[in-house]
Amino acid sequence: xxxxxGDKEGRWAxxxxxxxxxxxxxxxxAPIIATVVLSFNSSMFGGFPMTGFSLQWYVKLLGNEQVLAxxxxxxWIAVVTAIVTTAVGLVTAFALVRxxxxxxxxxxxxxxxxxxxxxxxxGVGLLVLIKAVDQPRTLLxxxxxxxxxxxxxxxxxxxxxxxxxxxxxxxxxLSLGASRLASFREITLxxxxxxxxxxxxxAFTISFDNTSASLFWRPAGVETMPTQILSMLKISISPxxxxxxxxxxxxxxxxxxxxxLILQSLTRLKRRGxxxxxxx
Amino acid sequence: xxxxxxxxxxxxxxxxxxxVLLLLIFFLLLPIAMMAVYTFFTFVTAGVEQGTxxxxxxxxxxxxxxxxxxxxxxxxxxxxxxxxxxxxxxFPAYFIWATTFKHKWLLLLLLIVPFWISFxxxxxxxxxxxxxQGVINVTLLRLGLxxxxxxxxxxxxxxxxxxxxxxxxxxxxxxxxxxxxxxxTLISAARSMGCTSAxxxxxxxxxxxxxGLAAGLLLCFVLAAGSYVTPQLLGAGRDALxxxxxxxxxxxxxxxxxxxxxxxxxxxxxxxFAAIYTRYMGMSQIVKGLGG
Numbered sequence: 001x002x003x004x005x006g007d008k009e010g011r012w013a014x015x016x017x018x019x020x021x022x023x024x025x026x027x028x029x030a031p032i033i034a035t036v037v038l039s040f041n042s043s044m045f046g047g048f049p050m051t052g053f054s055l056q057w058y059v060k061l062l063g064n065e066q067v068l069a070x071x072x073x074x075x076w077i078a079v080v081t082a083i084v085t086t087a088v089g090l091v092t093a094f095a096l097v098r099x100x101x102x103x104x105x106x107x108x109x110x111x112x113x114x115x116x117x118x119x120x121x122x123g124v125g126l127l128v129l130i131k132a133v134d135q136p137r138t139l140l141x142x143x144x145x146x147x148x149x150x151x152x153x154x155x156x157x158x159x160x161x162x163x164x165x166x167x168x169x170x171x172x173x174l175s176l177g178a179s180r181l182a183s184f185r186e187i188t189l190x191x192x193x194x195x196x197x198x199x200x201x202x203a204f205t206i207s208f209d210n211t212s213a214s215l216f217w218r219p220a221g222v223e224t225m226p227t228q229i230l231s232m233l234k235i236s237i238s239p240x241x242x243x244x245x246x247x248x249x250x251x252x253x254x255x256x257x258x259x260x261l262i263l264q265s266l267t268r269l270k271r272r273g274x275x276x277x278x279x280x
Numbered sequence: 281x282x283x284x285x286x287x288x289x290x291x292x293x294x295x296x297x298x299x300v301l302l303l304l305i306f307f308l309l310l311p312i313a314m315m316a317v318y319t320f321f322t323f324v325t326a327g328v329e330q331g332t333x334x335x336x337x338x339x340x341x342x343x344x345x346x347x348x349x350x351x352x353x354x355x356x357x358x359x360x361x362x363x364x365x366x367x368x369x370x371f372p373a374y375f376i377w378a379t380t381f382k383h384k385w386l387l388l389l390l391l392i393v394p395f396w397i398s399f400x401x402x403x404x405x406x407x408x409x410x411x412x413q414g415v416i417n418v419t420l421l422r423l424g425l426x427x428x429x430x431x432x433x434x435x436x437x438x439x440x441x442x443x444x445x446x447x448x449x450x451x452x453x454x455x456x457x458x459x460x461x462x463x464x465t466l467i468s469a470a471r472s473m474g475c476t477s478a479x480x481x482x483x484x485x486x487x488x489x490x491x492g493l494a495a496g497l498l499l500c501f502v503l504a505a506g507s508y509v510t511p512q513l514l515g516a517g518r519d520a521l522x523x524x525x526x527x528x529x530x531x532x533x534x535x536x537x538x539x540x541x542x543x544x545x546x547x548x549x550x551x552x553f554a555a556i557y558t559r560y561m562g563m564s565q566i567v568k569g570l571g572g
Contacts, residue, residue: 010477020371031405048418088299099293118506120523124543125311148307212508226400245401252396
């Protein structure tokens, strides 16, 4: 086989790769776009064809007390989950990267497990334990459960970044008389900031989005946003759900995007400042 | 912090990991252990069970073909989903890795965006595509190609499609990460030694990206086989997977010992596949070490 036929082959293969890539991206986004478009449909039925532009489903949504209550519940749970998970995940990642202790290997495997075990199993397990010790399902248990589900991701993200932060910086601060806490706060944390923010945002989304496990863990009568959507879908597919979906997309995509943009402009500002400091 | 402790004292490490460790013990390990104990409890009536130990639940599971059918179907759907993900995930991952497109980050960002969109919403959005009033049926009816809406929703195909939609980003990112770790000079070297681009791909790029592909396959398989929401929304009753069976046994029939038994079964079966993977990956890691 000569190099020329190889190149021809290669070009053909490359075109095929590009074509499949485009198809996969269309596949990923077509249903989401259809949902957003349909949320503005004035038709009574949640489906095509479009009969006209209307905001009535959004207005109806704003008056739906159940949906608003579920939204508030989910928001609270997600905020608490994000804060707590980031804090405990951060110190765990720090310990796993910087320290050597017996059982470290087992712990770092164990920490990833909640992400690999199907939620149904985690859901049933905790429920069985709660039943066995005769405790009621409470919001606290739901939040702790969400923290369990989000911890692997925060630890992995922070760990990956911490490996790249050399410990000499921290040790230099310590040898200059900084306390452990001060060296962590002044040196380690700022260097880890992008990973910490990314982890917090992911923890927020994981909690806000959690469905299967929440179905098991939620206290009687409490609906989170996803379980509320599920119970609405059981009744019928109304355009109101499309509107709700669109609002949710705006919230869950908008928050990380804005966070990312802020982060980017922050690092850019920092970078602009850096060469100056060096020349001075 | 404390006198007499070294800089990286293990005691300090234990203090740092304590919160997560406690959470893992009380919310992961103890529940699974308790569930294992529960499989031997006696089911009395809905919501009531006795601590009298019995193997009745296990006997029921091993003898009733109803459960075997569910398990086999779940494994089949999981395997099919993982394989299709592998095929259709590899191309985009390769494309993003190899492209000279300036805004590569945008392609990567678009892969992460679905993770931010509620899973429930992504799943039900397929109803707008596949349903009787969905894009496909309405278009085909308008074009006169069909006269009655096609039944696409509430089939096993719809369930697999929904799972693909959920799992493809996982696969693409896994493959992309392992492609990214390949030393690109290896490919140039292969080309300069007379390899065609196809040969270079087959001999260099593909083998080196296999760890990512394998990790992606395992992840997709486990997540698909453990899914609950997708079959619930996009499948008919007969398309239910093992996760739905567990949910119905516990939340519907309130048969906790049997629900625990089924959960342990799923846990062991999926754990078995994960163990095989770890074994295999360990081997390939050694091969990689020897070759590099």
